[in-house]
Amino acid sequence: MLKIKSYVKVKSIAEAYELNQKKTACVLGGMVWLKMGNRNVSTAIDLSGLGLDTVRETEEEYIIGCMTSLHDLELHEGLDAYTNGALKESLRHIVGVQFRNCATVGGSIYGRYGFSDVLTMFLTLDSYVELYQGGRIPLSQFAQMPKDRDILIDIIVKKPPLSCVYLSQRNTKTDFPVLTVGASLLEDEARTVIGARPGRAILIQDKKGILKGFKEMSRAQRKEAALKFARFAEENVPVQGNMRGSAEYRKLLTGVLTKRAWEMLGGNRNEN
Secondary structure, X not given: OEEEEEEEEOOOHHHHHHHOOOOOEEEEOOOOXXXXXXXXXXXXXXXXXXXXXXXXXXXXXEEEEOOOEHHHHHHOHHHHHHOOOHHHHHHOOOOOHHHHHHOEHHHHHHHOOOOOHHHHHHHHOOEEEEXXXXXXXXXXXXXXXXXXXXXXXXXXEEOOOEEEEEEEEEOOOOOOEEEEEEEEEEOOEEEEEEEOOOOOOEEEOOOOOOOOOHHHOOHHHHHHHHHHHHHHHHHHOXXXXXXXXXXXXXXXXXXXXXXXXXXHHOOOOOOO
């Protein structure tokens, strides 16, 4: 059972940061995961009065407030068009609309949950987080950091030319994923992310340069590169087993979904 001693709807990020320095304090997001745990909270910090529930677009980036709901992201036409439907695909399986109307992008990213579709998807993009004390840092760096008492304000998505794909495997439609894969071409950078391993999502480094120059390859070369990189991912991504799937199953899925994602980006998915 969640027990809250005091509740404060803060008037500034500075006030939220000061209150959050107590180890027994907690920043409230959508309360969808927090309320399911057993915890005593001395001070519950509510950011809902700070206008952090919007998505702003500039010429160079999208700035997503930490209190933006997952369903608002799912319905955002600009982000849907920019990601060619990949962002919507990453969100539509998360429980149901009622849940996504409550869950916030800030809670999903700050929690850095191993099962998070949201973390996998945003790592696939050129993303950053804006922290009150830490400033703006790449999401890939933030994802590997230990949790601290800083306040996540915004998630920033840069807008370089992009092609991306998001795939996941689930045992049932609205369950946590068994494995997630994001693949993207960010200008000349080929990026692959594997999540729900069941650990935190990670970027796979293409150490052998298998995907280098992917855009300039012929269709046959892209198909071969997708196969080679899938084998590389299967051999090098650390996976474990849990109640949703064994390590062996996740190892197999890593290869299958990585190959499928890069085939889709290479235009080979419908070929025999």
